Amino acid sequence: MKKVSFFLSFALMLLLAVCGVKADIWYSQNFDNLSNGDVAGQDGWEKTTDLTADIGSLTVQGAVFNGNSGKALKAEAMQEVRRSFDPIHTGTQFLIISFRKEDAGPDNTLHIYMGKDVHEWPAGPVLRIGKDSGGDPDKVGAHDGADRKQIATFVPGQWYQVRIVVHYDQLNYDVYFDGALVAQGFKFRTNTHDGLGWLMIGFDAGVGVLGYYDDIVMGDGDGSDYNPSAVSPEKKLAVTWGKLKL
Numbered sequence: 001m002k003k004v005s006f007f008l009s010f011a012l013m014l015l016l017a018v019c020g021v022k023a024d025i026w027y028s029q030n031f032d033n034l035s036n037g038d039v040a041g042q043d044g045w046e047k048t049t050d051l052t053a054d055i056g057s058l059t060v061q062g063a064v065f066n067g068n069s070g071k072a073l074k075a076e077a078m079q080e081v082r083r084s085f086d087p088i089h090t091g092t093q094f095l096i097i098s099f100r101k102e103d104a105g106p107d108n109t110l111h112i113y114m115g116k117d118v119h120e121w122p123a124g125p126v127l128r129i130g131k132d133s134g135g136d137p138d139k140v141g142a143h144d145g146a147d148r149k150q151i152a153t154f155v156p157g158q159w160y161q162v163r164i165v166v167h168y169d170q171l172n173y174d175v176y177f178d179g180a181l182v183a184q185g186f187k188f189r190t191n192t193h194d195g196l197g198w199l200m201i202g203f204d205a206g207v208g209v210l211g212y213y214d215d216i217v218m219g220d221g222d223g224s225d226y227n228p229s230a231v232s233p234e235k236k237l238a239v240t241w242g243k244l245k246l
């Protein structure tokens, strides 16, 4: 009897683990299977011409990428793209994204903006990598309401992972930089963006901008148990299995 109940418990947890994987992550993109060239027009990505008329698309390319193989998005001056999501997500949501910024002069930045349904610059959570962090070209900055606060330092030409945990029921967010908590309870730039309906990356200005984005994962919860290197279903299952045991 003991063996039977153990087996049933195991089967139930396995089922929960599989469902958990499906429920946790609602969007992911590593760009490896997209075509080289403009990302606008692929997988729902679009140029932000409603915000900046002469804006261009970021480029899918395979020369620089995160990890051992694949592709990533290249961002240059006056290039910005957005991905909208339907339905709009509320509660606690996470975004994991990797970036790499080259030392291409002091006058440039990489954006990470999130908003609800209205497309506008203020947005909700806002990260700025580079000069617009608050003045220093080697800092990552995040908005705490109207204030820009520098929260991390990066070395040009190296990949970093950012995890943003957004608490839509509290209208604030936390930022983890390569796993370390560097911002906690930062206020939205605009409180009307009380749901996650779009992600925008790139830079709508600058001279000589050069940067890259890769490995986007978005989902319900804080994402603390997600390992971006766990790409196979078996590994994802292992990650969720580990969470259930805690």
Ligand SMILES: [Ca+2]
Pocket: 030, 031, 032, 065, 066, 069, 070, 071, 072, 214, 215
């Ligand atoms: Ca990739």
